[in-house]
Amino acid sequence: MPTLDRHDDVFVLDLGDTENRFHPDWLTAVHSALDEVDIGLPFTVGMSALVQARLVPQTAHEAMTTGRRYGGDDARTAGIVEHAVAEDAVRGAAVELAAAQTGRAGPTLGTIKARM
Template structure:
């Protein structure tokens, strides 16, 4: 389960050392942690990290295929989580130290910034190869954060982007070696902590209004 710790002005959300899939309990815990950061006061920023081979492998497809009647609710709760991260009233950075696949890759896109390990791990949307379409909200999120050329290639070919490729394609904002990865993210986050404000949340709500309507399954 994700664990939240505080480092001066920076809240660090640690997803853990497993595959970090979006189980229902995992989603609830993550939302609770984000609520805590969102409703805190004063300067603050968020850095999301994980350990080991995976950042996150996304939805728990095994559980989902065993519970077809609950799939649409499950998907909606994952989409709600993406919308929550996308509109936090503070600057958020995902540290992609390992594989970020499918909804795990989308989760990184819901952050303001992404720093990826230069020499290890892939950022990948394997949906086309799995025969899974993207929900309208997920498709809208990806398209709202990437250039048309990158979004199209990533979504239709399941291309696996290593750190340098992801940087060149504009998927991540920076790469760093393993030793510097967290330090870089923490320093960036600390420098942005003063920007936490309700106005920042409003700016993001306006920026991504159609994406959020789709992720939240709102009309219009």
């Protein structure tokens, strides 16, 4: 049963163990079924631009042409993500990161994001 918990100014939606569609087993199944390179599905122009803007050329090339999947530490090392933590620390780290941003919430941030 889903629950909504509040941690100060941060709300956390917990879908429960049986409803978590992002369970590692599910992600593995999706990744093996949706490898863009192997099934002949090219990146859209927008997705290609996003990947190339975010990553250094070598990492973008490897990720886009080989279908490589990056685990947490590898993704952090490659500059794909800013944070990587152990599975049991994800919720605490996410709440901490979100709590640090609560003072920035509002119309100005919404406008900035809309224009990005």
